[in-house]
Amino acid sequence: MKDDAIIINSISEYVYQSILVTLEQHPQWLSDKFKNYPWQNMAFKAQFTNKLGIKLSEAQNRDALVTKLITLLQSFLAPAFFVSYQFTDLIVNIRKYTHPGLEIEAQHLETLNRHHPFLYSRLNQLDAAFAILLLDAENLSLDSKSEKIMGKICTYPINIKLAFANWRRLGKKDLDLHNRGYELIHVPAGKNSADLKMSSLGSSIWVNYPAAKEVLICSSDADFNHLCTTLQNHGLTVYRISRRGNEIVVFNSETEKTDIYSLIQLPTIPSLENFITQIKEIIKSEQALTKNIWIELTRVSQLFQEKYQLTLTQVLEHHFPGQKNTVVFLELNQDFVVHQLADSSQLYITLFDVNLSQEKPTETNSTPPEPTRVNINSQAGLEAALVRIVQCLTAQSHQEYVCIITVASMFQAEYGVAITKAMRRLELNSKYTQFLQSCNQLKVKKLDKNYLVGLEY
Structure with missing residues (x-):
């Protein structure tokens, strides 16, 4: 292998x-x-x-x-x-x-x-522990896709599935459920007959099925509150299942948390490597179209959704749960550089490996080459490296100031080490912002909660 x-x-x-x-x-x-x-x-x-x-x-x-x-x-x-x-x-x-x-x-x-x-x-080792599904078939329809969601919710396998209804009134629904392993329980015609039978049988689950650990009550009716309380009092975890359009709503009685699951099949989430390639292609295409190095992140997000029927948030949440999109792109600094204008909340993104020298400069958009790497073995060398990066970023963005986070991101991508770590190696006893303020060729200002840096002329 x-x-x-x-x-x-x-x-x-x-x-x-x-x-x-x-x-x-x-x-x-x-x-x-x-x-x-x-x-x-x-x-x-x-x-x-x-x-x-x-x-x-x-x-x-x-x-x-x-x-x-x-x-x-x-x-x-x-x-x-x-x-x-x-x-x-x-x-x-x-x-x-x-x-x-x-x-x-x-x-x-x-x-x-x-x-x-x-x-x-x-x-x-499970000691035959399992979950039981109770379905009010007159009130709620569960297809195989919905049932698969139920299986993912539970800690234990769903070994017993009971469906309650007057089957004479539901066409061939009984055949479908029977083929999917349900035990069909017939009730006479009448209002709430299925509810009453389901509550009656459900209230003795811990007696008839002592190995049961979880119960899924599938119905949109509110008539099962007493049953849920009874089951909880006997130590079972209860899930209340209802349906809202193309969504399955699940209430966990133990955690008191409600989760919503979509029944609409989303396109497959690409691997991180494929996603990076897809974003690079979009950025390159927009750069060629607009003749600009920096592309609005919102524009990239829009084009990605149009092309792949997925949002950036869906993909990034899959690969980086709990992290904001901006933070993720800052971490992917071997491939991308993110920039925020001094007077705007808009974020811009470009490729770190873009060959700026191939851009055709115009009178209004002249692009300097990327910063030349310098040796960082002293405080002066570190300052020179940062000055060159700021020169590059301000020229590309046509702004006097750039966000210090963007500078740090480009520094790490260029030199393979975080700016704070480089400062520790040089035994500089100051914070990143303080060091920028001490550089003679740089000026720092604060805008809202962000620090910006520019060139001191």
């Missing part, structure tokens, strides 16, 4: 993102040690994916790689993970990397997974 570096890197990246999602949705599945790791830190991500890639490269072939991955996951994930929809999705997508020409049915894979020796032992 050492020759499959691209595949292993892609798998490591995908596994990392899957762990982030699991941490957000089911933190109880991760061991305490792994739960407290800095998962949103870029340096930790690089370290984790690199170590995982090294471990996976030890596999003799691609089938062995999947087994190796499962063995690694079992060291920090709880047994419940390995009988969840999340695990099935993970393996299905990993197989797309290892066996791209092989079509794998998720349901068939679930059956195979349960015969894996390790997974079988994990199932035994």
Whole structure:
């Protein structure tokens, strides 16, 4: 597998993102040690994916790689993970990397997974714990896509599904539910007959199904409040499920948190590498069209959404949960430089590796070359490097001042080290802003909460 570096890197990246999602949705599945790791830190991500890639490269072939991955996951994930929809999705997508020409049915894979020796032992550890789904079929319609969402919500597998209705009035709906594994419970015609039967049977779940740990009550009616309270008092976690147009609304009685899930299928989120390539293509296209180096970030966002039917926020939230878009692009300083005008909230972005010397200067838009790298082995050398960067940025933006964050971002991209770290190496006992203020060729001013820097003529 050492020759499959691209595949292993892609798998490591995908596994990392899957762990982030699991941490957000089911933190109880991760061991305490792994739960407290800095998962949103870029340096930790690089370290984790690199170590995982090294471990996976030890596999003799691609089938062995999947087994190796499962063995690694079992060291920090709880047994419940390995009988969840999340695990099935993970393996299905990993197989797309290892066996791209092989079509794998998720349901068939679930059956195979349960015969894996390790997974079988994990199932035994669960002590047969499971979740129960109660569906008021006269009030709420659950298709297979909605049901899959239910499976992802629960900690335990949904082993029992009960649907209540007067089936004579619902056409072939009973056949569809029966084929999907529901036990159909018929009630006589009459108002609230299904509600009453569902409440009656549900109120004795802990007696009839002592291994049940979770109950999903699927109905938009408010008549089940008493049932929810009763189940909670007997130690079960209750999820109230309702539908609102193309959205599934889930209320978790234990956390008192409401989550909303869209039933509209979104385009596949691209890998981080593909996303960076897509953004670069958009920026290059706009640069050629406008003859400007700097492109408004809002314009890039608009073009990305038009082309890929995804927003920047959707993609960046997937890869960098909880971080603002601007912060993410500042971290991607090997590829992009972000700039904010002194008198505007508008953000601009350009490619760090853009060859400015190829731009055709005009009378109104003359572009100087990129700053020439200087040796930074003294305070004077550091000041010279910053002055050159400020010269470049102010010339490109036609502004007297630029944001000091933009200067720091370009410095790190150019020299491969953060400006604060460079200052510590030189034993400069001052803050970044204070150092800029001490530079004879630079001037600093504060605008609102931001510090700006320009050239002192």
